[in-house]
Amino acid sequence: MNTVLGLYNYWIVIFLMMTGFYIVISRENLIKKVIGLNIFQTSVFLMYITIGKVRGGTAPIVSEEFTLYTNPLPSVLILTAIVVGVATTAVALALVVRIYEAYETIQEYEIQEQDPLP
Amino acid sequence: MIEQHLPILQIIVPLIAAPLCVLLRHAKLVTGFAILACWVTFGLAVLLLDQVVTTGVVTYELGGWAAPWGIEYRVDALSAFVLLFVSGIGAIVMSYAPRSMASEIAEHRRYLFCATYLLCLTGLLGIAITGDLFNLFVFLEISALSSYTLIALGGKRQALPAAFQYLVMGTIGATFILIGIGLMYMMTGTLNMADMASRLELADGVRTTLVAFGFLSVGISLKMALFPLHLWLPNAYAFAPSVVTAFLAATATKVSVYILLRFVFSVFGIGFAFETMPLDAILMPLALIGIFVASTVAIFQSDIKRMLAYSSVAQIGYMVLGISFASITGLTGGIVHMFNHALMKGGLFLAMGCIVLRLGSVEIDDMRGIGRRMPFTMAAWVVGGLGLIGVPVTVGFISKWYLIQAALERNWWPVAVLVLMSSLLALVYVWRVVEVAYFKEPSERASAASEAPLSMLIPTWVLIGATLFFGLSTSASAGVARRAAGLLLGGSP
Numbered sequence: 107m108n109t110v111l112g113l114y115n116y117w118i119v120i121f122l123m124m125t126g127f128y129i130v131i132s133r134e135n136l137i138k139k140v141i142g143l144n145i146f147q148t149s150v151f152l153m154y155i156t157i158g159k160v161r162g163g164t165a166p167i168v169s170e171e172f173t174l175y176t177n178p179l180p181s182v183l184i185l186t187a188i189v190v191g192v193a194t195t196a197v198a199l200a201l202v203v204r205i206y207e208a209y210e211t212i213q214e215y216e217i218q219e220q221d222p223l224p
Numbered sequence: 225m226i227e228q229h230l231p232i233l234q235i236i237v238p239l240i241a242a243p244l245c246v247l248l249r250h251a252k253l254v255t256g257f258a259i260l261a262c263w264v265t266f267g268l269a270v271l272l273l274d275q276v277v278t279t280g281v282v283t284y285e286l287g288g289w290a291a292p293w294g295i296e297y298r299v300d301a302l303s304a305f306v307l308l309f310v311s312g313i314g315a316i317v318m319s320y321a322p323r324s325m326a327s328e329i330a331e332h333r334r335y336l337f338c339a340t341y342l343l344c345l346t347g348l349l350g351i352a353i354t355g356d357l358f359n360l361f362v363f364l365e366i367s368a369l370s371s372y373t374l375i376a377l378g379g380k381r382q383a384l385p386a387a388f389q390y391l392v393m394g395t396i397g398a399t400f401i402l403i404g405i406g407l408m409y410m411m412t413g414t415l416n417m418a419d420m421a422s423r424l425e426l427a428d429g430v431r432t433t434l435v436a437f438g439f440l441s442v443g444i445s446l447k448m449a450l451f452p453l454h455l456w457l458p459n460a461y462a463f464a465p466s467v468v469t470a471f472l473a474a475t476a477t478k479v480s481v482y483i484l485l486r487f488v489f490s491v492f493g494i495g496f497a498f499e500t501m502p503l504d505a506i507l508m509p510l511a512l513i514g515i516f517v518a519s520t521v522a523i524f525q526s527d528i529k530r531m532l533a534y535s536s537v538a539q540i541g542y543m544v545l546g547i548s549f550a551s552i553t554g555l556t557g558g559i560v561h562m563f564n565h566a567l568m569k570g571g572l573f574l575a576m577g578c579i580v581l582r583l584g585s586v587e588i589d590d591m592r593g594i595g596r597r598m599p600f601t602m603a604a605w606v607v608g609g610l611g612l613i614g615v616p617v618t619v620g621f622i623s624k625w626y627l628i629q630a631a632l633e634r635n636w637w638p639v640a641v642l643v644l645m646s647s648l649l650a651l652v653y654v655w656r657v658v659e660v661a662y663f664k665e666p667s668e669r670a671s672a673a674s675e676a677p678l679s680m681l682i683p684t685w686v687l688i689g690a691t692l693f694f695g696l697s698t699s700a701s702a703g704v705a706r707r708a709a710g711l712l713l714g715g716s717p
Contacts, residue, residue: 157410183358190365201388208381221382
């Protein structure tokens with residue numbers, strides 16, 4: 107199954123990763139940047155889950171009926187990474203709110219016009 | 225009993241102290257408590273270094289789970305050295321904070337500042353102590369998220385976009401590191417650094433490992449502000465409160481350099497990083513270009529905090545240059561410069577904090593004649609500046625001495641010449657300030673200024689004094705650095 111189609115999970119990961127990254131780079135709106143950052147991080151979560159998946163494996167439950175099970179560690183790691191992602195989004199949105207209060211805009215170029223950062 | 229649990233106490237003390245600060249709330253009480261917590265953390269780091277020096281590598285299994293399964297804390301000479309100077313600077317800067325905060329941070333936010341500061345310290349120490357890659361990522365994010373918040377506390381509104389810019393770049397860097405760690409886990413099935421190093425089959429150059437190496441290199445370079453990935457740094461440092469700038473400039477980028485050292489030498493091994501992959505051939509030119517471009521840009525800054533921030537980018541170049549030699553002398557130079565630069569920049573930014581307090585400005589025009597009004601502050605600034613140039617008797621000289629020696633060992637004399645020439649650029653930007661501060665008629669603001677209070681001068685002079693002390697007695701800092709370098713080159717940790 108190591109064909110191009112068999113690895114479709116990884117193609118989705120790469121597509122999402124590039125989409126998120128592109129949004130972060132190209133958008134001027136700070137909220138859209140945060141959304142891009144989220145998509146970028148989500149693609150990595152998907153990648154970790156894919157790494158742990160064993161084809162035909164069940165959930166890791168101790169039972170004599172099941173011998174093949176999926177590696178639970180990546181899923182657990184990703185729970186932590188999701189929490190980190192949520193925290194990052196929270197801090198980012200809080201900053202955007204403060205920026206809006208200070209500049210009355212969340213467009214990057216309008217902030218630049220008001221306060222040119224060298 | 226307590227010796228056994230030193231590694232975990234090192235992390236637990238600041239981590240528990242942070243939420244306690246939020247519970248205490250009362251500004252004065254919290255500040256005192258935070259200072260105490262920082263000094264206890266520093267004391268633990270001293271004990272830990274002592275333990276490492278006498279008994280060798282100290283390991284600690286979290287929750288009693290044995291190493292490859294559970295999270296392991298692993299303290300060797302390099303970790304202990306980083307822990308020591310990060311916690312030391314954390315404690316000194318925190319002792320300086322109360323007076324500086326009074327003028328820069330609103331009273332109802334001070335307890336939050338203390339909590340965030342302690343969290344940031346926890347994250348930085350955690351990175352240095354952990355032997356587990358995923359744990360490293362978590363600590364990296366703890367320190368990063370708290371530093372975005374700290375920077376956003378800056379008085380001017382530009383601090384907010386600067387913090388946001390840092391958040392975007394920092395998150396991209398951390399996510400790159402996460403991708404790299406994931407790919408490495410895919411190849412080895414372990415997250416423990418030592419275990420991974422022994423399982424990694426590098427000989428046939430599997431593509432997944434190569435990609436992981438690429439993601440990690442770029443991610444870490446972003447975090448340590450290696451030229452040309454440094455764009456977040458000048459704004460973040462220029463607009464953050466003085467205390468925050470001093471703390472982050474002295475510790476955050478150094479810890480990122482530590483992550484690079486760990487990955488290159490302890491996980492991948494020097495053979496893979498520098499022979500199979502041309503990391504040294506990439507790092508060395510970037511380091512040299514970074515030194516020259518950032519030093520030149522620094523010369524043209526009118527905001528002195530921003531000037532010092534650009535100088536930081538240049539100094540990162542020296543550390544990376546030392547690493548890229550991949551020899552024991554070069555590595556010693558890189559590691560000792562981490563420590564030396566932490567002292568110099570910490571001291572310089574603390575002196576800037578005194579100037580902000582009395583002058584209310586960091587513009588070079590307002591600093592005219594300040595040398596006569598604030599003699600002790602400016603004297604500290606000048607000694608720190610001499611360190612940046614690399615004048616003998618200061619620590620900067622020691623770093624450059626090792627770097628030039630390492631270049632000559634390899635017969636790369638153009639590199640040695642470039643390092644010497646770059647010192648001239650540092651001389652130019654330091655001299656600009658000295659000339660304005662001592663040889664110009666006082667500006668309006670300067671003539672109204674008076675010497676900074678002792679509670680700020682003493683911490684400043686402790687750091688600046690340390691740059692002189694370690695410049696004269698090199699055996700302590702350079703000795704530990706050489707030992708760490710030997711350990712890194714000698715194989716797995």
